[in-house]
Amino acid sequence: MFKKASEPFGSGISIFQMIWLVYMAAPIYSMLQKPVPEMWIGFPLLILFVALNIASYRDVPRRLLYVLLMYGIVVYLCFRYDITFWFMGFYAAPIIGLLPSRKQFYSGMAVMLLLFVFVFGSHTHHFTGSDLVLMIPSSALMIGLPFILRAGVRSRELKAKLHSANEEIARLVQIEERQRISRDLHDTLGHTLSLITLKSELAEKLVLKQPERAVQEVRDIQMTARAALKQVRELVSGMNAVTLAEEIQHAERILAAANMELTVEGDASQIKASPVIQNILGMCLREAVTNVVKHSKATGCGIVVQEDRSEITVTVRDNGVGLQVAAVAASPSGHGLVGMKERLDLIDGRLELQSEPGKGTQVTLSVPNIVKNQQAGDNKR
Template sequence: MLFAMVWLVYLLFPIYHLFDEPPVRFAEGLGVIVVFIVLYVYSYRFEKGRLYCVLGMLFIVGLFCLSGAGSILMAFYPVPIIGMLTNRRQLTVAVCGLLVLFAWNIWYWDLFTDMDAFMQIIPAMIVMLVIPFAFAIGRKSKELREKLNLANEEISRLSKNEERQRISRDLHDTLGHTLTLITMKSELAEKLIVKNPERAAQEVRDIQATSRAALRQVRELVSGMSAVKLSDEVDHAKQILAAAGIVLERDGSDFGRELPSQLADNILGMCLRESVTNIVKHSRARVCTVRLLWEPGRLKLVVTDDGIGIYKSVEGSEGSRSWETGSGGGTGLRGMRERLKLIEGTLTVESVGRGTELTFTVPLVEKAAEEGGKVQ
């Protein structure tokens, strides 16, 4: 609106030419310009009656054209408003009115016999004809983008609802029966513990086997909820850190090597994502280093930054500060520790001088087939 009002300064030129007219003509012309300004401002702010405002401005421009063919340039004021008309019929009427104004101005001043004047005005007329359609196309494009954003938000909302329903169904189907069975067997074992200790012991062993099966079901369910891979998260982390002005160094680690467990791959990927998020938000770091260390019996993911460090932990013997697994920490650290517990992993957070180092340790358990087809 303010940008549109700036152009009103050019109305000083017709006002200046009015000083050459008699007082009565000066007053009439000044009154017409005031009406022109009112119609211009009103049509920019309000949609109701916009077409009539445009036609009124075109009529006023036609009146000023009686004093000179160059006054047609005042039509630059209503042409953007023509493009703001949302109704196609109104847009057609306004454009026709503009064409009538052009034709009348050419005929009144007989510009076809004065080619110099005609060539000076015709480019401005062409531009004025293009502007309404350019505004209309821009407005339509904006409306389509808004509709697309609304559609994407609706799709996201529906996807989240569908995911919640899926998780609810999976929990009901996979864990409902198992937990019911554990409850029934524990009640039976409580009744048999005095009457038949051997039978009660067998029921307890069955409960243990059922609980292990439930734990496997939980792990499979968690793995299916978010199929995150560590190698993909490293590439994603590089993009996020680069956007924050932080350099990612992989320190020669082989992230393309397949991890022995899909669940471990998923959890380490989620931990790396959370670590990178914390670095971007809080560390003020310039460099972030990610290492993947394959050691006998365990796998380590080390994330280091050169930021401001962590200052809430207890001083160590050499000026280092560390948070061992199970100690306090922010919500993000607690969430990462809880994820790691699913695979018996640990998290150590150290802050030495400037910077922070997070070490995620995951045991590598080798499965070997035994007799009877059992897997340890």
């Protein structure tokens, strides 16, 4: 990750650095003042120094080696000619800040400081007061430059990681939203289409025997289809909030269309849970009732709503054919149980399934009664 973040940064700096190479005119001018034999030694070293400087921005794996070679050339020029060649160290200092690992960075800094001590210690007797005024601030800047460059690279790296993390979060949010829409479409439209199917079958049976009632059933189908269209629009717009009491009313209609008797215990309208909890319980209740109609072959269904200080419980039971719990749990579809569990997990709820072949099925939905707990806490205060 660091390498990917630092390489573009390094490539950009190399072009910028090439502009600053015009300041190599100073050591070149100094070299021109030397005797010709000295020039034959000095100029190839200056050319090699420039080549190493440019290559260090391109070749990341050998960057530390280039730094060491550049500082070696600087030290040699300082000892062979004069201390003013030390300012060429400014070209190597930024590259230390671009070294890809912390170990290499501190190795480069250690080499720089050792060369400082070695070169300056050997030339102390040549320094005047004006030389110190110029050399000390410049040396301090040369030492600080790698830290500044490294902080810039680290900042770019962290920004790249943050950008990558934000992209991953956005991707996960999209996946979760798709799953939510898939569950909502399954729960909402599955319920509505089941109702339309039952009513259309009933209308078909009544069309010859009781035409007037068949016409009423067809009208109910039209109303249900319009309601389905509205539900789809609400799902798309994210406004598909339902309450537990409303879902019990829907359950009455679909069970009546399936010729199943419904008994309700408890008053769902008195449940004071938050809209989120109401919505999740309502959608889970819808799925449970749809399962009763589709799979149970029951003649009766009961819904029990209970609330105490700790939790809200909704129980759906039927007197149908029952099922093998282990087989349903292992099934990929699981009669919609997977979606119900995922919904309940969002609010720390739980789902319990009890059934035996020939003895009906009972589904229990339980969620923490957060509203009641908050009220109790307020009373204690």
